[in-house]
Amino acid sequence: MFIVAGSLYVDPEAREDYLAGCVPVVRAARSAPGCVDFAIGPDLVEPGRINVYERWESEEQLLTFRGSGPSDDQAAAIRGAEVHRFLISGVEAP
Numbered sequence: 605m606f607i608v609a610g611s612l613y614v615d616p617e618a619r620e621d622y623l624a625g626c627v628p629v630v631r632a633a634r635s636a637p638g639c640v641d642f643a644i645g646p647d648l649v650e651p652g653r654i655n656v657y658e659r660w661e662s663e664e665q666l667l668t669f670r671g672s673g674p675s676d677d678q679a680a681a682i683r684g685a686e687v688h689r690f691l692i693s694g695v696e697a698p
Contacts, residue, residue, distance in 0.1 A: 606666055608658040610687030616651035622681050638665025656687055
């Protein structure tokens with residue numbers, strides 16, 4: 605299992621438009637084979653920060669969905685990013 609998690613940074617005044625553009629991506633991801641969870645949302649403290657969380661059954665399914673990545677408009681809006689992929693070897697209740 606893989607988790608992709610981290611933060612994207614956009615201009616604060618552009619964040620709501622950026623997130624609105626992500627709605628089709630979230631819907632598509634959640635219906636994609638191998639997607640366990642997929643969420644993109646605004647940070648509660650930093651006005652230009654967007655939190656990203658994805659969980660996939662396999663790397664192949666993740667890469668199939670990912671394709672060419674964000675649209676040109678989305679990529680142009682991103683001012684910075686700190687997103688990492690984590691390989692999960694086990695899952696336990698907290």
